[in-house]
C-alpha cells in the first residue's frame with residue numbers, strides 16, 4: 001500500500017469539515033428561536049414550532065419506547081446524537097439511568113458485535129496499519145479541536161473478545177459518557193479506532209466487515225505504530241488527554257507512555273480506582289480490617305491485575321507491608337490458581353501476584369481455590385458468564401457474615417453471576433457490585449439495589465481533572481485520588497441504605513467531586529500547568545469545574561447570546 005493519507009489531502013484541498021461535522025450538529029434543534037434560526041440560516045429547514053425541551057423529550061421517549069429491542073434503541077439514539085447533539089445530551093442528562101445501559105454496557109457490546117452490519121455514519125476516526133508513516137497527516141482530517149480521545153484496537157472489547165474495528169462502539173460510548181457525566185464538549189472528543197488487523201477469523205471472512213482483512217500486527221509493529229500515534233496526536237493537539245481502552249495486552253503501552261504523555265489506561269487504572277472506591281465502602285460496612293482480607297480474583301488480565309494492585313496500595317496505606325498486602329490476593333486464570341510452580345511461563349503482569357505457598361499443589365477450578373483460600377472477597381474479571389455458581393455463592397455465605405461478591409465482567413452476558421443469584425444464594429448477605437447494571441429486587445420485605453462497579457464512575461472525572469489542570473501526566477496518585485473522592489461522594493441517604501456507589505442518576509455531581517480530587521492531587525505532585533487553580537479554595541474550585549462543563553440545556557442560550565452580540569454590533573454601526 002502506498003501513502004493513502006497524502007492522496008486524501010490532495011483530493012480535498014478545501015478541508016473535510018464541509019462534508020463531515022460529527023458531534024456538533026445542534027443547528028437544527030427545534031428548540032431554537034425563530035431569530036436564532038434566521039441567524040443560523042436554518043429558518044424554514046425545520047418545522048415551524050419552537051419547542052420546549054419537555055415536548056422534545058416526550059417525542060424522543062415515545063419513539064425510543066416504540067423500539068422493540070435494545071439494539072433498535074441504540075440505533076435511534078445514535079441517529080439522535082448525529083442529528084441534534086444537544087437534544088441527545090439533554091435527554092441523557094435527564095434520563096441517565098434509563099439511557100446509559102442503551103449507549104454503554106450492556107447494549108454497546110451487541111452494537112460492537114454487529115458494527116459492520118449496522119454501520120450508517122462516521123462517528124470517529126479510523127487509522128489503519130497501512131497509514132503508518134502518515135498518521136500525522138491523516139489526523140489533520142479531523143475537523144475539530146480535541147481535548148480528549150479514547151483509543152482502542154478492538155482486540156478485547158468488553159468480555160467479547162477481539163472484535164477488530166467493530167469495537168468502535170466503545171470509544172464512541174465512553175466519550176458520550178465523558179460529555180454526559182463530566183461535561184466535556186462533544187465536539188472536543190475523538191473516538192479513535194486503530195485498525196491493526198484482527199485475530200478473529202469470522203470477521204475476516206465476513207463480507208460486510210469494514211476493517212482490514214489481515215492478521216493482527218505483532219507486538220513490535222503495534223509498539224512502533226503507537227509511538228507514531230502518540231507523537232502525532234500530541235503535536236496536533238498539545239495537552240490532549242489520551243485514554244487507552246480495551247487492548248488485549250495494555251501493560252506495555254501504559255508503562256511506555258504514562259510518564260511521557262497525558263494518558264492513562266482505563267481498564268487497568270480506571271477499573272482499579274472504581275473498585276477500590278466500592279471496596280473502601282464495603283470494608284466500612286463489613287467491619288473487617290485490611291489485614292484480615294483474603295481476596296480471590298477470577299481473571300488475572302488487565303482489569304484483574306489492575307484492581308488487585310490498586311487494592312494492594314490501599315492495604316499498604318492501611319498499615320500492611322507490601323509483602324503482607326500482596327499475599328492477601330489469590331489470582332485465578334484460565335489455567336487455575338496462578339502459582340510459581342504451575343509449569344507454564346507466566347505473563348509478566350501476573351508474576352507479582354503469583355503464589356509460592358501452595359506447597360506444590362495446583363488448584364485448577366474456582367471451587368477448589370475457594371475451598372483452599374476461604375476468601376472474604378470474590379472478584380470476577382474473567383469474561384466467564386455464570387462462573388460464580390450457586391455452590392460457590394452459598395459457600396461464600398457460609399464462610400462470611402458479609403462476603404464481598406463483585407462479578408465485574410461485561411456485558412451482562414459475561415457477568416460471573418446475576419444480582420438475583422448473588423442475593424438468593426448468599427441469603428441476602430453479600431455486598432454486591434457488578435460491571436453491568438442489574439435491576440433492583442425485593443428480598444424479605446426489603447428493596448435491594450445492586451451497586452454498579454464500573455469505571456464510568458471515575459474516568460470522566462480523571463479526564464476532566466487532567467484537562468482542567470493541564471496535567472503533564474496522569475499520575476498513579478491522581479488515579480488513587482479519584483477512588484478516594486468517589487468513595488466519599490455518597491449522600492447520607494445512600495450511606496444509610498448501605499450502598500457502595502452513589503446513584504447513577506447523580507453521576508454529573510459525582511464527577512465534579514472526582515474531578516476536584518484529581519486536580520488537587522495533580523497540584524500536590526506538581527504536574528499541573530494551570531497554576532491559577534492552586535489559588536482557589538475548595539468551594540471556588542467546585543464552582544470553576546462546574547463553569548467549565550458543557551451544559552446541553554444552555555446551548556440555545558449560547559446561540560441567543562451570539563445573536564445578541566451580533567445584533568448589538570449591527571445596531572451600533
Ligand SMILES: NC(=O)C1=CN([C@@H]2O[C@H](COP(=O)(O)OP(=O)(O)OC[C@H]3O[C@@H](n4cnc5c(N)ncnc54)[C@H](O)[C@@H]3O)[C@@H](O)[C@H]2O)C=CC1
Pocket residue numbers: 156157158159160248266267271274298299300301302303304332333334335380381382383384408409410411414434435436453454455456
Ligand atoms: N467493571 C468494569 O468497570 C470493568 C470490567 N472489565 C471486564 O473484565 C473482563 C476482563 O477484562 P480484562 O482483564 O481486560 O481481560 P483480559 O483478557 O486481560 O483478562 C481476562 C482474564 O480472564 C482469564 N480467564 C479467561 N477464561 C477463564 C476461565 N475459564 N477461568 C478463569 N479465568 C479465565 C484469563 O486467563 C485472563 O486472565 C471483561 O469482561 C471486561 O469487560 C474490564 C474493565 C472494567
Ligand SMILES: CC(=O)C(=O)O
Pocket residue numbers: 157158159246266267409410435454455456
Ligand atoms: C467497562 C470496561 O471498561 C470494560 O468492560 O472493558
Ligand SMILES: [Mg+2]
Pocket residue numbers: 158245246266267
Ligand atoms: Mg474497557
